[in-house]
Amino acid sequence: MRIATWNVNSVRARLPRVLDWLATRRPDVACLQEIKCLDDQFPRAEVEALGYRVETFGQKTYNGVALLALQPQPLEDLRRWKANGSPEGEARVIAATLGDLRLVNAYVVNGQAVGTPKYDYKLTWLQRFGELVREEHAAHRKLVIVGDFNVTFDDRDVYDPVEWHEKILCSTAERQALAAVMGSGLRDAFRHFTQEGGHYTYWDFYTRGFQRGNGLRIDHVLMSDEALASCSEVKIDVDARKGEKPSDHAPVVATFQ
DNA sequence: ATGGTAGCTGGGCTA
Numbered sequence: 001m002r003i004a005t006w007n008v009n010s011v012r013a014r015l016p017r018v019l020d021w022l023a024t025r026r027p028d029v030a031c032l033q034e035i036k037c038l039d040d041q042f043p044r045a046e047v048e049a050l051g052y053r054v055e056t057f058g059q060k061t062y063n064g065v066a067l068l069a070l071q072p073q074p075l076e077d078l079r080r081w082k083a084n085g086s087p088e089g090e091a092r093v094i095a096a097t098l099g100d101l102r103l104v105n106a107y108v109v110n111g112q113a114v115g116t117p118k119y120d121y122k123l124t125w126l127q128r129f130g131e132l133v134r135e136e137h138a139a140h141r142k143l144v145i146v147g148d149f150n151v152t153f154d155d156r157d158v159y160d161p162v163e164w165h166e167k168i169l170c171s172t173a174e175r176q177a178l179a180a181v182m183g184s185g186l187r188d189a190f191r192h193f194t195q196e197g198g199h200y201t202y203w204d205f206y207t208r209g210f211q212r213g214n215g216l217r218i219d220h221v222l223m224s225d226e227a228l229a230s231c232s233e234v235k236i237d238v239d240a241r242k243g244e245k246p247s248d249h250a251p252v253v254a255t256f257q
Numbered sequence: 258a259t260g261g262t263a264g265c266t267g268g269g270c271t272a
Contacts, residue, residue: 009263010263012265013264034272036264060265061271062265112271118271204262204272205261205264206261206262206263206272207261207262208262248262248272
C-alpha cells in the first residue's frame with residue numbers, strides 16, 4: 001500500500017496535473033493540502049472517475065485539505081479538526097482510519113516571517129496540533145501523520161542553511177514546536193531511510209527556486225514505531241514538480257508492506 | 258536597488 005502527501009496549491013488550478021498524477025502513480029491514498037476551495041467546489045466527479053473516494057475539508061480561498069482513497073479501500077472515523085481559537089473557518093486537518101492504520105493529513109500554518117503575529121499563531125497552532133496528535137496516538141498505535149508542516153528539521157533540509165539561519169521554516173522555535181508535536185513517539189520516516197541532505201519537497205515560485213535548485217524539505221511523513229515497522233520506503237516524487245503549471249511542492253510517497 | 262511568480266479574486270492577501 002502507498003500513501004502520498006501533496007500540497008497541490010489549488011486543486012482546481014492544478015486539476016490536469018492532479019488527475020494525471022493520480023492516473024499514473026495510483027497511490028492507494030492521496031492526502032492533499034491547499035485545495036483552496038469549498039467542499040462543493042472540489043472536482044469530485046473527475047477524481048471519482050479515476051476510482052477514488054473523496055473526503056474534503058474545504059475552505060474558501062485559502063487552506064483546505066482532502067483525502068482520496070482508491071476504492072474499495074475503507075475510510076472510517078473521519079475527523080475534520082480545527083485548532084481551538086484559530087481564525088473562523090481554517091480547515092487544515094482531516095483524519096481517517098484505514099484498517100489498523102490511523103492517518104492524519106495536516107496543512108500547518110506558514111507563519112510568514114519570524115517575529116510576526118502569524119509566526120506566533122503558527123507556534124500556538126502547532127502546540128494545539130500536538131494535543132490532537134497525542135490524542136490520536138493514545139487511541140491508535142499505528143499512526144501516520146502526513147502533510148505540509150512548513151518546518152525543516154535541520155540544515156540537511158535547506159539548500160542554503162546560512163542564508164536561511166533562523167528564518168521562517170527554519171527557526172529554532174519552529175523546529176522545537178515540531179519536535180514537541182512528535183514527542184518521543186513519532187519519527188521522520190523519510191530521514192529513517194535517507195540520511196544525506198539535499199532532498200527537497202518545496203521550491204519557491206517567486207525566486208524560481210526549482211530552476212536554481214533552491215529547495216527546502218518541509219513536507220513530511222511522520223510515523224509511530226508500529227507504522228514505521230511496516231514501511232519499506234519513503235520517496236519524493238520530484239518529477240511532479242517539473243513541466244507545465246506545477247505546484248510549488250512535490251509529493252512524498254510512503255510504501256507499506 | 259529590492260527585483261522576480263502563482264492563485265484567488267475582483268483589491269489585496271497569502272505563500
